[in-house]
Amino acid sequence: MTQKLRGRSAAASLFVALGLLLAACSGSGVDQASTDAAADAPAAECGEWGIAMHAWVGYTASANVVAEVAKKEFGCTINLVQLDEAGVTYDAMEAGSVDVVIEDWGGGRWQEWVDRGAIVEVGPNGQEGLIGMYVPKWMADEYPDITDSANLNKYADLFKNSESGDKGAWHEGPPGYTTIGEKMIAANNLNYKAINTGSEAALMTGFSDAQKNKTAFLGYWYTPQYFNAQVELARINFPANDWADAAQASGLTDYPATPLIKLATKKLMDSGSPFATLISNFNWTNEDQNSVAADIEGGTDAAAAAQKWIDANPDKVSAWLG
Amino acid sequence: MSITSFANPIKQIKSGYLILLLIGVWSILALIFKGVATLEIPTYQNSVATQVAGDAASSIRGNRTKSAIFIYFFNPIRLFINGFVDLIRMFIATPVPGSIIPVLGWLGVIGLVAFLVYLTSNFKTTILASLLLFGCGLLGMWTDTMDTLAMTVAAVFLSLLFGIPLGIWAGLSDRVLRVLTPFLDLAQILPTLVYLAPLALFFLIGQASATIATMVYSIPLSIRITSHAIRSLNHSPVEASISMGSTTNQTLSKVQLPMSKQMIVLGINQTVMAALSFVVIAALIAAPGLGKPIVTALTIRNVGDGFVAGLAVVFLAILLDRSTSAAAKTQLSYVPPSKKVIQKRRISMVLMGIFMAICIWLSRNVLWAAIWPQNLDFSKPVANITNSITDWIVNNLQFFTVGFKDFISNYVLNNLQLLLAGSPWFITVIMLSILAYLIGGIRVTFVAIGLMILIISTGLWYETMVTLTQTIVATILTMIVGLILGIWIGRSQKADKVLRPFLDAGQTLPAFVYLVPMLGLFGPTRFTAIATGIVYSIPIVVKIVGEGIRSVSSSMVEAATSAGSTAWQIITKVQIPAAKRSLLLAVNQGLIFVLAVVVIGGYVGSGALGYLVIVGNSKPELQGKGLVAGLCIVLLGIMIDRIAQAGAKKYGN
Numbered sequence: 001m002t003q004k005l006r007g008r009s010a011a012a013s014l015f016v017a018l019g020l021l022l023a024a025c026s027g028s029g030v031d032q033a034s035t036d037a038a039a040d041a042p043a044a045e046c047g048e049w050g051i052a053m054h055a056w057v058g059y060t061a062s063a064n065v066v067a068e069v070a071k072k073e074f075g076c077t078i079n080l081v082q083l084d085e086a087g088v089t090y091d092a093m094e095a096g097s098v099d100v101v102i103e104d105w106g107g108g109r110w111q112e113w114v115d116r117g118a119i120v121e122v123g124p125n126g127q128e129g130l131i132g133m134y135v136p137k138w139m140a141d142e143y144p145d146i147t148d149s150a151n152l153n154k155y156a157d158l159f160k161n162s163e164s165g166d167k168g169a170w171h172e173g174p175p176g177y178t179t180i181g182e183k184m185i186a187a188n189n190l191n192y193k194a195i196n197t198g199s200e201a202a203l204m205t206g207f208s209d210a211q212k213n214k215t216a217f218l219g220y221w222y223t224p225q226y227f228n229a230q231v232e233l234a235r236i237n238f239p240a241n242d243w244a245d246a247a248q249a250s251g252l253t254d255y256p257a258t259p260l261i262k263l264a265t266k267k268l269m270d271s272g273s274p275f276a277t278l279i280s281n282f283n284w285t286n287e288d289q290n291s292v293a294a295d296i297e298g299g300t301d302a303a304a305a306a307q308k309w310i311d312a313n314p315d316k317v318s319a320w321l322g
Numbered sequence: 323m324s325i326t327s328f329a330n331p332i333k334q335i336k337s338g339y340l341i342l343l344l345i346g347v348w349s350i351l352a353l354i355f356k357g358v359a360t361l362e363i364p365t366y367q368n369s370v371a372t373q374v375a376g377d378a379a380s381s382i383r384g385n386r387t388k389s390a391i392f393i394y395f396f397n398p399i400r401l402f403i404n405g406f407v408d409l410i411r412m413f414i415a416t417p418v419p420g421s422i423i424p425v426l427g428w429l430g431v432i433g434l435v436a437f438l439v440y441l442t443s444n445f446k447t448t449i450l451a452s453l454l455l456f457g458c459g460l461l462g463m464w465t466d467t468m469d470t471l472a473m474t475v476a477a478v479f480l481s482l483l484f485g486i487p488l489g490i491w492a493g494l495s496d497r498v499l500r501v502l503t504p505f506l507d508l509a510q511i512l513p514t515l516v517y518l519a520p521l522a523l524f525f526l527i528g529q530a531s532a533t534i535a536t537m538v539y540s541i542p543l544s545i546r547i548t549s550h551a552i553r554s555l556n557h558s559p560v561e562a563s564i565s566m567g568s569t570t571n572q573t574l575s576k577v578q579l580p581m582s583k584q585m586i587v588l589g590i591n592q593t594v595m596a597a598l599s600f601v602v603i604a605a606l607i608a609a610p611g612l613g614k615p616i617v618t619a620l621t622i623r624n625v626g627d628g629f630v631a632g633l634a635v636v637f638l639a640i641l642l643d644r645s646t647s648a649a650a651k652t653q654l655s656y657v658p659p660s661k662k663v664i665q666k667r668r669i670s671m672v673l674m675g676i677f678m679a680i681c682i683w684l685s686r687n688v689l690w691a692a693i694w695p696q697n698l699d700f701s702k703p704v705a706n707i708t709n710s711i712t713d714w715i716v717n718n719l720q721f722f723t724v725g726f727k728d729f730i731s732n733y734v735l736n737n738l739q740l741l742l743a744g745s746p747w748f749i750t751v752i753m754l755s756i757l758a759y760l761i762g763g764i765r766v767t768f769v770a771i772g773l774m775i776l777i778i779s780t781g782l783w784y785e786t787m788v789t790l791t792q793t794i795v796a797t798i799l800t801m802i803v804g805l806i807l808g809i810w811i812g813r814s815q816k817a818d819k820v821l822r823p824f825l826d827a828g829q830t831l832p833a834f835v836y837l838v839p840m841l842g843l844f845g846p847t848r849f850t851a852i853a854t855g856i857v858y859s860i861p862i863v864v865k866i867v868g869e870g871i872r873s874v875s876s877s878m879v880e881a882a883t884s885a886g887s888t889a890w891q892i893i894t895k896v897q898i899p900a901a902k903r904s905l906l907l908a909v910n911q912g913l914i915f916v917l918a919v920v921v922i923g924g925y926v927g928s929g930a931l932g933y934l935v936i937v938g939n940s941k942p943e944l945q946g947k948g949l950v951a952g953l954c955i956v957l958l959g960i961m962i963d964r965i966a967q968a969g970a971k972k973y974g975n
Contacts, residue, residue: 057622082617083527084936084939088606097528097608176941198924198925198929
């Protein structure tokens with residue numbers, strides 16, 4: 001046993017010696033070979049920044065376009081970090097793990113972090129989000145009056161499933177998203193039960209199966225979303241909120257349209273990095289985003305899809321560079 | 323003795339009738355009082371307890387930059403762990419500053435791993451380990467695999483740093499073991515996603531929180547196995563050592579530790595596996611590694627992409643499992659090797675060392691050996707094949723699966739949910755208490771009542787009962803499938819050979835990988851969450867049942883066979899009764915595993931507690947509710963575990 005151990009310790013010391021040898025000769029051959037290639041890249045004055053990545057493909061499109069521009073134009077190092085929306089992301093920003101949210105729907109949930117000086121509201125990104133309750137297109141064709149919320153109770157039986165008991169199933173949005181389903185059901189006196197679907201993947205599967213198999217499905221959805229180009233959906237129209245009297249306005253009868261907001265860490269905005277300028281200036285439309293998102297969903301690599309749009313829209317990009 | 327064993331079956335039958343009677347009464351009451359006093363509150367509304375928790379959480383968040391305990395305690399720990407993980411990552415995963423590669427390129431890592439595995443075990447395992455690592459590269463997952471490996475190494479190292487000394491202490495002192503045991507029990511039934519949020523509150527989002535969360539899960543294992551190793555030693559060498567006048571320290575270092583080395587290496591094996599099961603969950607709080615592509619794949623519903631990354635996790639798991647358990651086996655040989663063997667071993671070791679040196683040199687000086695070549699990336703074809711197979715399964719089985727889901731939901735799930743969640747809370751509490759008494763006796767009944775009162779006071783009673791319903795249904799279905807498969811592999815070596823790789827892979831394949839196909843098969847429903855729980859817990863149940871059936875003495879089986887019993891009679895009359903203890907253990911483990919994925923079920927439509935935990939992570943105004951929901955899962959877990967264990971004790975004898 002001891003002899004064996006001695007054999008081992010000999011091997012181990014060999015190993016340690018090798019390690020020391022390696023540590024001694026710093027700088028690898030691979031680096032020397034690649035310095036020539038790296039020479040024409042712009043100086044790394046931009047720094048290293050993280051963009052929070054959220055679940056929906058539209059977000060992926062925006063984030064990749066910004067990341068590609070930052071890398072190509074300013075030589076920034078950009079990390080794309082997958083994170084849940086809102087709370088988790090704001091905490092990550094405060095912790096310094098990420099610096100940018102390129103599209104936030106959260107409607108001011110970030111205030112606490114802004115007050116603490118961790119996050120800065122950078123302003124709208126040019127897109128407008130519209131959340132709502134949707135049915136697959138075939139239902140709107142078959143039952144034309146279904147898109148009027150006043151008729152929803154009439155069709156409640158169609159939407160009954162194993163989850164909803166004797167009411168219609170109302171598939172609520174994913175956990176992090178702004179959802180007011182339970183309040184809408186109450187405010188509109190609907191005979192529906194809110195089902196917590198749990199993820200966007202669950203809703204997409206629900207809608208595409210419903211359209212394909214001609215089954216009923218009522219669920220939370222929104223634009224801009226590339227998915228709307230794949231599976232046609234129809235929005236249910238609820239009575240609009242009466243915002244004339246703020247105290248009276250329920251805010252519960254339907255989702256209002258939301259301008260989408262950019263958020264960044266104070267650290268980034270104070271850094272003087274060209275990336276901060278890019279984030280301040282970044283601005284595009286729902287159509288822009290959809291075109292990139294559709295390519296990504298079609299199987300194109302996200303960075304390549306972003307590059308394709310950048311090449312096609314030099315004017316818009318140069319306006320962001322400041 | 324003979325009297326009790328004769329009386330026991332009668333008692334069992336009696337309590338069986340009583341339980342049926344109880345359920346009958348309960349059903350009638352539930353139908354009469356349906357929906358009254360269920361304590362259900364809307365998702366967006368906070369209860370008193372959740373409001374308090376939410377306020378506390380937000381004040382902790384606000385104090386993170388100001389309070390002394392953060393500046394002098396939590397933040398230094400976080401910075402230290404961050405730095406430690408970064409250091410290891412820089413060695414194999416992330417580029418060294420000013421360079422484009424880590425210290426070791428891919429070939430260098432394979433060379434190093436091969437050398438380390440050879441050093442601690444044998445040649446066969448070395449080849450396997452190298453091939454598996456190479457496989458991770460072929461899957462196009464090299465960098466992510468290295469990130470995961472780095473995080474695992476960091477977490478395991480820190481776990482062992484605390485776990486082994488504590489384990490030795492607990493092994494030597496009964497008092498320490500008594501103090502530690504409740505914490506060890508708790509840490510093992512605590513679903514991982516539950517303590518992620520509170521940890522992130524203190525250690526922020528990032529790899530430090532992920533590493534600490536991993537440690538919370540893996541330290542108890544290393545403590546437990548180390549202390550068990552010390553305790554289960556043969557006493558005579560220890561006594562001999564003491565009688566020869568050795569000090570406690572000498573006895574420990576010269577006798578007890580060397581003798582329990584094998585067990586301790588086994589503990590390292592378990593710790594490694596526990597750490598690896600965290601890969602995906604870590605990605606939810608922005609930790610690097612293989613979890614990232616899996617989470618991304620879920621959001622874009624690309625099963626193939628997720629599967630590729632999941633497969634890399636499985637490869638890494640097999641690598642770490644085989645190499646550590648082979649190392650444990652090597653420690654076993656007490657026969658001193660001959661001079662010739664030592665000589666041979668020494669030469670081969672030097673050769674391996676030179677091989678490693680060449681690999682490392684190449685990986686630092688030649689591009690193809692430094693960065694994984696793109697034309698050796700087969701992730702796309704693997705993903706595409708997976709996607710077409712899943713599509714085919716989903717399209718062709720949907721009619722069947724949806725029907726099955728509706729059947730279970732309408733006839734089992736809804737009725738049970740009506741009993742537990744739909745009846746007035748006081749009726750459920752009374753009925754559950756009687757049930758606890760019938761199953762486990764008076765002591766556990768008081769524990770159960772105490773826990774139920776706690777749950778009610780959180781304001782999340784209704785959600786807890788809905789989750790309990792799903793847990794029970796999932797466990798029953800798991801046991802049905804698990805029993806069939808377990809008996810099969812217990813009786814047939816061939817079946818064991820065929821199923822074993824699937825069981826191993828199933829135990830390590832992250833549940834997130836199969837969420838999307840589950841959604842395709844069942845839609846966003848409670849049953850989807852249940853099915854996820856079943857898939858997750860079946861491997862462990864099958865293994866325990868199989869082990870139990872196999873360990874039934876062959877003479878009993880032969881006697882029954884020669885007496886002319888049919889296979890069915892042998893199974894029901896001989897093997898199942900003789901393996902009762904294993905079956906009860908399987909039920910208990912099945913329950914705990916099902917409960918462990920309750921939160922993951924929240925992603926696919928389970929609603930209830932799992933959903934609230936997820937909501938709490940992203941909606942700041944509901945963070946308190948998420949934290950309290952996590953607590954309720956824990957309370958529920960303790961209640962189920964206690965009742966099941968008391969029942970097992972009562973009927974296991």
